[in-house]
Amino acid sequence: MISEALQRIAPSRTTAMTDRAARLRAEGRDIISLSVGEPDFATPRHVLDAAKAALDAGQTKYTPVGGTLRLKEAASLHFRRDLGIAVPASQVTVSAGGKQAIFHALLATVSQGEEVLVPAPWWVSYPEIVRFAGGKVVPIRTGAANRFRFSAGQLESAIGPHTQWLMLNSPGNPTGAVYPPEMLLALAEVLRRHPRVMVLSDDIYAPLDYTGARHASLAALCPDLADRILTVSGVSKSHAMTGFRIGVAAGPEWLIKAMERLQSHSSGNPCSISQAAAVAAFEGPQDFLAEWREIFRARRDLVVEAVNAIPGLSCPVPDGAFYCFVDATPLMERFGDDEALAMHLLEHGVAIVAASAFGGANGFRISFAASEDRLREALRRIAGAVA
Incomplete structure (x- = not known):
């Protein structure tokens, strides 16, 4: 059944x-x-070489559930250099793709009937993960007229007594919507009035921003909200490593530990060889x-x-x-x-x-x-x- x-x-x-x-x-x-x-x-040659070297070195055993310390430190470098988020390795976790990180974050925090605000159009998995966790999806409607971005006023109107999370995806899938700093700062003002609401910032497409401006991330712009923000990133889109299945997430330590507790019973550690390749992706050439x-x-x-x-x-x-x-x-x-x-x-x-x-x-x-x-x-x- x-x-x-x-x-x-x-x-x-x-x-x-x-x-x-x-x-x-x-x-x-x-x-x-x-x-x-x-x-x-x-996939870049230096990444493939790192994967081969890991195989030759016999790195084929279990690693810590939330990823090797080496990869967590490399991911910490990535968050600081590319997203402007200063975060220690203890506040980083590694999963089998960004999707798994999102799944574990919501499953670890959303209780029956709690609400998650999801801007629409949305990535297909957001609402399904919310529903699987027992939560209720509350859409925030956007359209081409506003470049598929919701406003601070829409956010204020959508928040209710049972709101647990806001999903924020910039650049976005499926619309390519990008939230500039001024829009994120306006959203932050609303969030400060609602301290219970957490934000899942899916920044996996950050390297693919065509505006000419530096990527803006909510946790970097508003460090006072960092203890309520989980930022998800990875190597799939930036380094053409979709099959390696490596995602990274940075957030408050209590949430990272909760996600790793869940991961210890779902998949265990991400692939050891893929982790070695991801270290090379984060630490190697970015040009x-x-x-x-x-x-x-x-x-x-x-x-x-x-x-x-x-x-x-x-x-x-x-x-x-x-x-x-x-x-x-x-x-x-x-x-x-x-x-x-x-x-x-x-x-x-x-x-x-x-x-x-x-x-x-x-x-x-x-x-x-x-x-x-x-x-x-x-x-x-x-x-x-x-x-």
Whole structure:
């Protein structure tokens, strides 16, 4: 019998679409997958060399549950250098991807009926994790008019007596929304009036900010709130290490210990070889990130221009990450809903994810973490499919 907790959640629709596309390719169909958020770049050589060296050195045994001290110190360097957050290794934990860190944080703190504020559109796993923990999702609606960012006033209105967490994702998935310092400072003023509310700041896409400004993180801007903020980061997006499954999180020591207590009974330690590779990622050369960012920026501009040239489709220019959130409202009378549109596009050889998977409607998300040639061909197919 399936548990009540599991019955409260649905499978990830992003992975479902990616798996569906993979099955069609295995059947011989030419499918371009723009459904998954995975950089197409090769993992940097110095990272691969570190993984091989760890294997050769026999580093194949258990490590401490929350990660090796070496990796915690390297992650501490990352938080300080790249996010501006001064945090000791004792306030850092390592998990099998950022998703696991978020899962453990909410499972360790959310009790039955407590509320979590989740800006919509949202990353698909946020609401499902909240529901699995027994919490209630309270959406904060955003749209293209406000660049998919919620205001301090919206936050104030959403907070209630049972609010436990605010989810904050910048740059955001699926919209690419970036919160500048002035908006974060305004949110902080609201949070100071509500000392019970904690913030989960998902900064995994921090290296992919196209605004030209330094990434702004709430814990760095407002150190007086740091004991209420869990900042999640990692190496998957920044260093093309999705398969290594390493996430890092920094926050108050009591929360880090609680997450590690839970991890001791769920997965145990993250992969020892992946941890060694992540040390090299954090401590090694970072100069390639600027080049990658410019490549992604060019791809973004290509996709936005092409989408806005297709009758019935439109999308704003995302400020970060590698996603475009496309509005297809004029096509809904023809297709009925965005899931039907997604399946129609799949039949025409392009895998995307319907906006409804992210708490949105009448559109879809495109990942532009693919080569320019593949993006051009995919957009040609999309244009033909909706013509």
